Amino acid sequence: MSGLWREVGTIGEIPAAGSRVVRTDAGDVAIFRTAQGAVHAIEDRCPHKAGPLSQGIVHGGRVTCPLHNWVIDLATGGVIGPDEGCVRTLPLRLDGERILLDFSVLVRRAA
Amino acid sequence: MPAKQKLVVIGNGMAPGRALEKLFEAAPDAFDVTIFNAETRTNYDRILLSPVLSGEKSFEDIVIHGDGWYERNGVTLLKGHKVVAIDRAAKTVTSERGIVAPYDKLLIATGSSPVIIPVPGHKLPGVLTYRDMDDVSAMMVAAQSGGAAVVIGGGLLGLEAAAGLKERGMNVTVLHLMPTLMERQLDPTAGHMLKRELESRGITVITEANTEEIIGEAYVEGVRLKDGRVIPAKLVVMAVGIRPNAALAREAGLEVGRGILVDPSMRTSDPDIYAVGECVEFNGSVYGLVAPLYEMAGVIAMGLSGREAAFVDSALATKLKVTGINLFSAGDFAEGEGRDEVVLRDARAGVYKRLVLQGNRMLGAVLYGDTGDGPWFFQMIREGTDVSDIRENLIFGPAFVGGGKADSGAAVSALPDTAEICGCNGVCKGKIVGAIQDGGLTSLDDVRAHTKASASCGSCTGLVEQLLTLTLGDGYNPAAVKPLCTCTDLSHADVRRLIVAKALKTVPDVMQALEWKSSGGCAKCKPALNYYLLSNWPGEYVDDYQSRFINERVHANIQKDGTYSVVPRMWGGMTSARELRAIADVVDKYDIPAVKCTGGQRIDMLGVKKEDLPGVWSDLNAAGMVSGHAYGKALRTVKTCVGTDWCRFGTQDSTGLGIRIEKFMWGSWTPAKVKMAVSGCPRNCAEATCKDVGVICVDSGYEIHFAGAAGLDIKGTEVLCHVPTEDLALETIVALTQLYREQGHYLERIYKWAKRVGIESIREAVVVDDENRAALYERFVYSQQFSQTDPWAERVDGKDAHEFAPMRHVSFREAAE
Numbered sequence: 001m002s003g004l005w006r007e008v009g010t011i012g013e014i015p016a017a018g019s020r021v022v023r024t025d026a027g028d029v030a031i032f033r034t035a036q037g038a039v040h041a042i043e044d045r046c047p048h049k050a051g052p053l054s055q056g057i058v059h060g061g062r063v064t065c066p067l068h069n070w071v072i073d074l075a076t077g078g079v080i081g082p083d084e085g086c087v088r089t090l091p092l093r094l095d096g097e098r099i100l101l102d103f104s105v106l107v108r109r110a111a
Numbered sequence: 112m113p114a115k116q117k118l119v120v121i122g123n124g125m126a127p128g129r130a131l132e133k134l135f136e137a138a139p140d141a142f143d144v145t146i147f148n149a150e151t152r153t154n155y156d157r158i159l160l161s162p163v164l165s166g167e168k169s170f171e172d173i174v175i176h177g178d179g180w181y182e183r184n185g186v187t188l189l190k191g192h193k194v195v196a197i198d199r200a201a202k203t204v205t206s207e208r209g210i211v212a213p214y215d216k217l218l219i220a221t222g223s224s225p226v227i228i229p230v231p232g233h234k235l236p237g238v239l240t241y242r243d244m245d246d247v248s249a250m251m252v253a254a255q256s257g258g259a260a261v262v263i264g265g266g267l268l269g270l271e272a273a274a275g276l277k278e279r280g281m282n283v284t285v286l287h288l289m290p291t292l293m294e295r296q297l298d299p300t301a302g303h304m305l306k307r308e309l310e311s312r313g314i315t316v317i318t319e320a321n322t323e324e325i326i327g328e329a330y331v332e333g334v335r336l337k338d339g340r341v342i343p344a345k346l347v348v349m350a351v352g353i354r355p356n357a358a359l360a361r362e363a364g365l366e367v368g369r370g371i372l373v374d375p376s377m378r379t380s381d382p383d384i385y386a387v388g389e390c391v392e393f394n395g396s397v398y399g400l401v402a403p404l405y406e407m408a409g410v411i412a413m414g415l416s417g418r419e420a421a422f423v424d425s426a427l428a429t430k431l432k433v434t435g436i437n438l439f440s441a442g443d444f445a446e447g448e449g450r451d452e453v454v455l456r457d458a459r460a461g462v463y464k465r466l467v468l469q470g471n472r473m474l475g476a477v478l479y480g481d482t483g484d485g486p487w488f489f490q491m492i493r494e495g496t497d498v499s500d501i502r503e504n505l506i507f508g509p510a511f512v513g514g515g516k517a518d519s520g521a522a523v524s525a526l527p528d529t530a531e532i533c534g535c536n537g538v539c540k541g542k543i544v545g546a547i548q549d550g551g552l553t554s555l556d557d558v559r560a561h562t563k564a565s566a567s568c569g570s571c572t573g574l575v576e577q578l579l580t581l582t583l584g585d586g587y588n589p590a591a592v593k594p595l596c597t598c599t600d601l602s603h604a605d606v607r608r609l610i611v612a613k614a615l616k617t618v619p620d621v622m623q624a625l626e627w628k629s630s631g632g633c634a635k636c637k638p639a640l641n642y643y644l645l646s647n648w649p650g651e652y653v654d655d656y657q658s659r660f661i662n663e664r665v666h667a668n669i670q671k672d673g674t675y676s677v678v679p680r681m682w683g684g685m686t687s688a689r690e691l692r693a694i695a696d697v698v699d700k701y702d703i704p705a706v707k708c709t710g711g712q713r714i715d716m717l718g719v720k721k722e723d724l725p726g727v728w729s730d731l732n733a734a735g736m737v738s739g740h741a742y743g744k745a746l747r748t749v750k751t752c753v754g755t756d757w758c759r760f761g762t763q764d765s766t767g768l769g770i771r772i773e774k775f776m777w778g779s780w781t782p783a784k785v786k787m788a789v790s791g792c793p794r795n796c797a798e799a800t801c802k803d804v805g806v807i808c809v810d811s812g813y814e815i816h817f818a819g820a821a822g823l824d825i826k827g828t829e830v831l832c833h834v835p836t837e838d839l840a841l842e843t844i845v846a847l848t849q850l851y852r853e854q855g856h857y858l859e860r861i862y863k864w865a866k867r868v869g870i871e872s873i874r875e876a877v878v879v880d881d882e883n884r885a886a887l888y889e890r891f892v893y894s895q896q897f898s899q900t901d902p903w904a905e906r907v908d909g910k911d912a913h914e915f916a917p918m919r920h921v922s923f924r925e926a927a928e
Contacts, residue, residue: 009918017631017657020918031918035631052673055661057634064634066661066669071634107923 030054047085122220123148126388133412164275166612179879197363223353223389232325254279269350375421439485444475484508596635603856639857649894662742678741683769684712693734711748728903754791763808765791782855846887
């Protein structure tokens with residue numbers, strides 16, 4: 001299988017309706033766990049003013065950026081209207097409790 | 112100056128309360144007033160017992176005159192004193208406890224008692240009437256454990272009781288003797304529509320139900336009807352009418368029929384004795400609705416202040432105060448010789464309108480489903496308007512009658528200035544429009560605060576909103592002030608009230624019970640709900656960490672680059688060499704790029720990396736410093752001047768008071784940030800007069816200010832009061848803050864809260880009413896025991912450690928090769 005898969009931790013390490021940061025040399029990735037139990041990984045960078053999305057309030061399947069309240073859909077990375085924009089999402093795989101991420105989108109950009 | 116006359120009032124209900132209000136307006140110093148009140152409560156709004164029962168309001172919400180009102184107006188109120196005799200020759204009254212009070216004028220307002228049907232079992236425990244707050248409390252207790260309730264009586268009160276008990280979770284059956292509900296206010300068609308509506312809400316309605324017996328051994332077990340049916344119930348509420356309390360008047364030799372007989376000036380057969388309210392009989396009628404009682408009150412106030420007026424027995428309008436049911440009736444709508452009727456029905460929309468006319472005049476109207484034109488019809492009935500020119504389109508309302516096209520505001524626009532909009536408080540259209548124009552009012556809450564219109568039962572809210580639209584045009588934007596967020600249609604005020612009424616204790620509970628439209632809320636409502644729960648249930652509610660904004664989650668302020676700023680507390684703005692040295696060391700050790708003095712006399716370290724926060728805090732803690740809450744909706748700072756310690760002009764120890772306030776109040780969460788200041792003299796070097804709460808020390812004590820602003824808005828403070836001692840200053844400030852904590856909307860600063868609820872109501876609660884101030888103070892003190900733990904120290908000890916470290920570091924260097 002192609003891609004750049006790495007294990008980044010377990011579901012239990014992320015608080016429900018919360019997030020954690022995975023620090024990489026190609027930028028930070030925010031991993032979210034929603035109240036319903038879904039896990040999503042997106043770039044930790046709001047398309048508006050680069051705010052750290054990992055620090056926002058998680059509600060349903062969305063996060064609100066702590067700097068200027070832009071709202072991002074965690075599954076698609078899309079910005080919820082009326083603002084416009086998109087955050088990169090990272091392919092994510094669960095192996096039991098273990099979370100695996102494919103970082104190839106980031107590294108290709110960094111290269 | 113002539114000696115004041117003595118006015119004695121027997122009874123302390125809504126009618127005498129209104130009479131006194133009007134009297135004090137017309138002749139403020141004419142009488143020394145003494146009230147004998149058999150109940151132990153002050154005057155409250157009985158019309159609103161139903162919203163209290165259903166949980167939409169609390170008892171505090173329906174108090175009309177608090178203790179302070181009596182005190183301010185020099186009224187002697189004797190609570191729990193029942194009058195047992197009137198001696199008309201000696202002009203005295205005597206209470207059960209032996210107090211004898213002389214009068215020049217006497218006002219009898221003994222009210223009415225609920226009618227009890229003397230069927231077997233009517234004295235069993237669990238059989239209640241629906242009359243006062245004690246009845247409501249008893250019903251609320253009974254409803255807590257659920258079960259079945261029977262309401263006997265399908266009139267206005269009975270149906271409101273039934274809806275309230277249903278709302279509280281009971282299975283409710285209404286028994287009504289007549290073939291249709293509310294037959295005195297509704298025609299049979301509207302009565303049937305009402306029955307269907309109640310049944311669709313799960314209330315069982317049995318009409319033509321004749322109660323034979325209330326069954327039960329030691330406690331109510333059910334009701335048996337004449338036809339043999341038995342309806343099990345653990346609670347039976349009798350709401351079958353009222354009977355005037357006229358015994359006291361009869362014993363005093365006054366003329367009495369069903370009630371105390373009065374002439375149009377509301378005098379009884381003794382010209383020095385007036386009677387008002389549900390105890391009177393006028394022209395063969397007795398009264399139970401508030402509008403005519405208030406009219407009587409006005410007539411009496413005029414009479415007592417030397418200007419005669421006459422009570423006119425005019426047509427009455429009725430509304431049912433059950434949320435979601437729109438029903439209006441006015442005047443006389445019985446069928447009869449020489450009477451015509453005009454009927455409009457729209458079955459799909461659930462609308463029914465019927466007008467009754469005689470000759471060219473309207474006699475009565477019944478509206479169901481769409482009651483917007485009610486006041487317009489009512490006005491024509493009362494004034495006997497000739498409708499011959501508009502008869503064809505009359506039933507379509509003023510929008511069509513005028514020939515113009517229909518729009519929602521047309522009905523209201525067509526009303527004359529004298530038309531009554533708010534029946535509870537007797538407010539007419541002209542007064543509301545005038546207040547909006549002259550007072551620069553822009554919201555429903557403003558209008559309620561300034562005119563009382565729609566502030567009681569709220570059934571005229573729609574009309575008041577239309578007046579706002581009509582007067583302000585695009586300047587009125589109801590949506591801007593209404594819902595808390597897009598997840599709900601409820602306002603902040605509604606949500607706060609329902610959290611208490613329904614005893615909701617977690618964020619998911621609130622979202623479920625109040626039917627949130629989103630699954631998990633949003634970034635607006637989550638922190639608001641978390642605050643409301645925290646302030647309402649101190650010690651019980653567990654703070655929902657994920658509902659807090661990042662600053663309150665990590666106890667530092669996020670900056671534009673994702674780093675944080677750290678502000679340690681400096682009590683009253685005082686610091687020391689040791690603290691400054693520790694700060695300097697921390698700045699060096701963690702390579703903090705910027706250090707700045709804040710406007711609140713603190714030191715701010717900017718650009719701290721998130722991972723470094725626990726280390727920074729640990730070092731600051733070691734030097735004795737704790738969190739300054741510069742990041743929170745909380746007490747931020749108390750800024751002070753040097754006061755009598757150093758200043759040659761200082762009048763009091765302003766620094767000491769500032770430190771004392773800050774040490775007492777730090778850690779408490781508030782609706783929005785709270786900044787305070789204490790200045791040692793009126794030169795005001797601490798700039799206390801633009802703060803949320805400020806103190807100006809003077810020679811004679813402490814002037815307490817509040818509701819200032821120096822941010823988005825600039826506003827000088829209002830003076831709350833002057834107090835002689837530092838202890839009282841602290842108690843007052845604490846009580847003020849607690850009131851704000853309990854009433855403020857999330858993110859609403861103190862000056863906005865004060866504007867919304869009115870400066871007077873705050874002064875009343877915090878300054879005038881000593882008991883209430885003490886109670887507020889106690890509630891604050893209670894909640895403080897759960898909040899005065901330094902959040903920095905907790906995190907140094909490992910709390911929420913996951914916040915401050917990345918989950919993993921991942922490197923791709925080798926992979927890229």
